[in-house]
Amino acid sequence: MIKIGKKIKGVIERDKNIIFTTTRSPYPFVADRFDGYYAYDVEGNKYLDFSTFISIYNFGKEGLELVKHAVKLQAEKLMHSAFQDFYAELPVTAAEKLVSLLPSGFGRVFFSNSGTEANEAALKFSKVFTKRQYSIAFYNAFHGRTMGSLGLTASKSVQREGFGPFNSTIHVPFAYCYRCPFKQEYPSCGLACVDYIKKYPLGKEVSPSEVSAIFIEPIQGEGGYIVPPKDFFKEIRKIASDNGILLVDDEVQAGYMRTGKFLALDNFGVEADIYTMAKALGGGLPIGATITRKSLGDIPSGSHANTFGGNLVSIAAANASLEYMMANESRIRNAVRSNGAYIMKRLNKMEDDYEIVGDVRGIGMMIGIEIVKDKKSKDYGIEEREKILNNSFYNGLLLLPAGVSSIRIIPPLTIKKSSLEAGMDILEDSIRNANK
Numbered sequence: 501m502i503k504i505g506k507k508i509k510g511v512i513e514r515d516k517n518i519i520f521t522t523t524r525s526p527y528p529f530v531a532d533r534f535d536g537y538y539a540y541d542v543e544g545n546k547y548l549d550f551s552t553f554i555s556i557y558n559f560g561k562e563g564l565e566l567v568k569h570a571v572k573l574q575a576e577k578l579m580h581s582a583f584q585d586f587y588a589e590l591p592v593t594a595a596e597k598l599v600s601l602l603p604s605g606f607g608r609v610f611f612s613n614s615g616t617e618a619n620e621a622a623l624k625f626s627k628v629f630t631k632r633q634y635s636i637a638f639y640n641a642f643h644g645r646t647m648g649s650l651g652l653t654a655s656k657s658v659q660r661e662g663f664g665p666f667n668s669t670i671h672v673p674f675a676y677c678y679r680c681p682f683k684q685e686y687p688s689c690g691l692a693c694v695d696y697i698k699k700y701p702l703g704k705e706v707s708p709s710e711v712s713a714i715f716i717e718p719i720q721g722e723g724g725y726i727v728p729p730k731d732f733f734k735e736i737r738k739i740a741s742d743n744g745i746l747l748v749d750d751e752v753q754a755g756y757m758r759t760g761k762f763l764a765l766d767n768f769g770v771e772a773d774i775y776t777m778a779k780a781l782g783g784g785l786p787i788g789a790t791i792t793r794k795s796l797g798d799i800p801s802g803s804h805a806n807t808f809g810g811n812l813v814s815i816a817a818a819n820a821s822l823e824y825m826m827a828n829e830s831r832i833r834n835a836v837r838s839n840g841a842y843i844m845k846r847l848n849k850m851e852d853d854y855e856i857v858g859d860v861r862g863i864g865m866m867i868g869i870e871i872v873k874d875k876k877s878k879d880y881g882i883e884e885r886e887k888i889l890n891n892s893f894y895n896g897l898l899l900l901p902a903g904v905s906s907i908r909i910i911p912p913l914t915i916k917k918s919s920l921e922a923g924m925d926i927l928e929d930s931i932r933n934a935n936k
């Protein structure tokens with residue numbers, strides 16, 4: 501059982517006094533140390549990590565050790581090289597590695613420091629490439645919180661409140677089948693959500709010839725771990741291709757083998773025109789990358805740049821993480837397959853056994869459960885979710901929320917079976933308690 505002592509209370513009190521409000525977990529975790537599987541707080545309490553610190557530490561202890569080593573070496577040599585002004589080899593190597601992992605035809609990489617910046621770049625580039633001003637994004641989407649990407653984000657209204665107007669993005673319904681906005685069922689719906697996009701936003705609000713890009717997340721992350729049906733993105737790709745619109749795939753949270761493939765969109769048999777990446781790409785250091793099809797060309801020199809994109813320490817971390825992933829690809833893929841299947845088996849049983857487990861969904865090891873008041877009403881189980889997160893925390897399991905009442909299950913991909921079982925046992929106990 502986790503003990504909350506003076507040190508934890510002290511840090512939280514000082515934090516509340518001085519740090520700008522941000523999103524915070526309902527439980528008092530004060531991070532001190534992490535070994536790739538287990539996290540420790542400032543009192544020495546030990547936690548099994550099912551959060552990967554928001555989808556960052558995908559490759560467990562082995563991956564983390566390589567990243568740390570690379571970072572130490574690079575920090576000794578040169579940390580910042582003003583990559584926007586001077587040349588350096590390491591970012592070029594990282595870009596070459598990234599492109600080698602993408603479908604053929606990709607060949608231009610822009611480095612930044614975060615997911616939001618990767619999407620800002622995609623937004624700007626797609627406007628320049630197409631000379632069109634509008635973008636399309638989905639309800640429940642999360643693409644970041646700076647002014648451009650926030651226009652794309654429509655996950656929770658609090659994230660946008662007071663910051664608008666955002667007038668160049670049209671939002672359209674995602675295939676959120678558990679809560680279908682059209683109250684239909686897949687597949688008998690015939691993808692009514694796609695029909696709606698064609699008929700209404702693109703039929704009555706904005707001409708497709710004025711749309712530069714459609715932004716997607718292969719699995720909506722922050723919005724609730726929402727997995728669309730297999731053929732959804734094929735239809736979206738078709739709308740884009742038929743109308744000269746670019747498809748931007750935000751892989752920030754779902755990529756880097758989390759779903760068993762480097763690109764989560766590959767699970768849907770669809771290619772994008774621009775990919776955006778961040779999070780686990782840096783193995784724990786800040787990084788963003790925007791990668792475009794070579795055929796789209798370049799943008800005028802000086803029209804987009806930053807200070808820290810291509811920072812050598814972040815790039816060294818990304819290179820180490822990518823090298824680990826490439827060298828261990830089949831082992832990681834197998835781990836994702838068997839760990840993911842185990843998590844799903846346990847969660848499907850919980851869905852049968854507990855009234856508050858409304859929906860279980862995911863691909864590979866990007867898995868979410870939606871907590872409800874009861875299965876019939878599907879009313880959001882907000883308090884129930886909080887109980888589950890808290891109870892898990894006090895029993896030594898770190899979990900993160902998503903959407904209105906969902907929970908992310910995103911352990912390190914290479915987690916040991918025994919740890920996975922232990923974590924799922926804690927989660928099930930917490931669900932059982934909240935279900936009472």
Ligand SMILES: Cc1ncc(COP(=O)(O)O)c(C=O)c1O
Nearest residue numbers: 614615616642643644721752753
């Ligand atoms: C899919 C997706 N895109 C973009 C972002 C924004 O990334 P960052 O917080 O690094 O700006 C996130 C962050 O959670 C994300 O999940």
